[in-house]
Amino acid sequence: MQRVRVAVIGAGGIGATHLRAYAAWPELCTVAGVADIDRTAAEATAAPYGALPLFTDPIELLDLLRPDAVSICTPPREHLPLARAAAQRGIACLCEKPPARTVAEAEAIVSAFAESGALLQFAFCHRFHEPLRQVQALIAEGKLGKVIQIYNRFGFRFDRAATSWFTNAELAGGGVLIDTLVHSLDLFRVLAGEIVRVDAAVSTTLPVAVEDSASLQVVSASGVIGSLNCSWVTPVSEAEIRVWGSEGEAVIDYAAPDGARYRLAGQEAWTVLPFEGPDRFVLQAEHFLTSVRSGRQPAVGAADGIAVMRAIESAYRSTASQPRGDKA
Ligand SMILES: NC(=O)c1ccc[n+]([C@@H]2O[C@H](COP(=O)([O-])OP(=O)(O)OC[C@H]3O[C@@H](n4cnc5c(N)ncnc54)[C@H](O)[C@@H]3O)[C@@H](O)[C@H]2O)c1
Structure with missing residues (x-):
């Protein structure tokens, strides 16, 4: 894989941080697009990064852009449905903390990625x-x-x-x-x-x-x-x-x-x-992108999310x- 085509779903506080972190690694990735149910938030957060494709439906982003990887930066209730949608499409995922609302939801995320073979990293940035x-x-x-x-x-x-x-x-x-x-x-x-x-x-x-x-x-x-x-x-x-x-x-x-x-x-x-x-968010993005490019399992994986x-x-x-x- 050359440069990873990465998208960001959820364009609030931490979504902006993920975009900043990806922008620090132009040799590793290009940002494919941004989705947020609030179009104003998507526009404001994506603005510093040029004319990116913007979506108010994250599933539409996944289907139309078919990115290699996605950051899930929404409130926790949305982590499972969005992560599952990414897994089903073979898209690698950097899922924000907490992994989900419950152990059962975190296990469902992990199972979806185990079944699809796509890469999953939980965003324990520290x-x-x-x-x-x-x-x-x-x-x-x-x-x-x-x-x-x-x-x-x-x-x-x-x-x-x-x-x-x-x-x-x-x-x-x-x-x-x-x-x-x-x-x-x-x-x-x-x-x-x-x-x-x-x-x-x-x-x-x-x-x-x-x-x-x-x-x-x-x-x-x-x-x-x-x-x-x-x-x-x-x-x-x-x-x-x-x-x-x-x-x-x-x-x-x-x-x-x-x-x-x-x-x-x-x-x-x-x-x-x-x-x-660089700060922890920039180094976290580098680790995710290099894991996606190499196919190597990330250092912060499924077992960490479930244990926590x-x-x-x-x-x-x-x-x-x-x-x-x-x-x-
Ligand atoms: N790693 C960290 O240090 C850190 C810091 C802050 C937040 N977080 C985590 O990041 C996640 C988001 O937190 P935040 O502070 O950015 O919240 P936020 O409220 O600033 O932003 C969340 C965004 O998600 C959007 N959204 C909600 N449902 C959506 C959906 N179904 N599809 C697309 N977009 C949707 C909202 O419109 C909003 O713009 C949470 O899980 C939070 O715990 C992590």
Whole structure:
């Protein structure tokens, strides 16, 4: 395959990010077209990329353009029908997180691609964040010793949460837990291995019917314990991962201009690693495009999507015993 003809379905916030990421790789792809049920959104998001074919019916885009690959960037309720439509046409798919609303839906997506043989990558973009890769390398080299504890927080004030699909459980599958902790669970699996236990606590501050803050206690098969936290209602934006091992600690601060920092037992000062090169969305697009071109399975695949969805469902189940009044 020469250059991958890639289309984007869903031209909102993350659809724009996928278009920007594909535009960074002109030697790997051409953007074939954009679909959004809201024509104004499609026009506005596609505008910087020239006169692209635009569609308000995503199936029409798939049938008329027959792209090699597609990004699915719609709310989660649409992931299964659109991914299945792509799979049935043999079109490779980069499907946004969360993979779907439930384990059953995620499994249906995975089955559709297994049957068609087309390539499926779930968009766990943090895998491509260079500081995360630096910490993975520190762990793999044994510098931090045995990993003991992991802390993560993705917190901010999400002003449009109450008025958008993000707080509509029918469209989103839940609230901030499925939306944001889906990233945290994937990160924890990358750093600590398979998750064997999840306990969640949730709360709701906005006048919405889903949780808008959530904390998880998780345990990996190798005994690493994690505290994963997120909120849509706290004013100071914070995105951080900390890893404590028997021989040292490492920090990924998404607000820092540099890469990860770490210090080993007995050291006062931090060693700060450099962070150069493209952002995670651009590197995620490169990985997807090169996988499509080579036919190689992507590093973030079907099993990752299902494992994370299982942890999400366990987390929601665990809130059943939370005292009423604090529960979403
Ligand atoms: N990886 C990340 O960091 C990240 C960040 C934000 C959002 N997301 C995910 O991306 C997806 C979209 O989120 P967003 O923030 O871009 O939402 P958004 O509301 O900004 O955009 C969604 C777009 O999808 C369109 N749409 C809805 N149904 C459609 C359909 N059937 N066919 C075509 N278009 C349709 C809407 O009109 C809208 O323009 C969600 O799954 C979300 O969780 C991922």
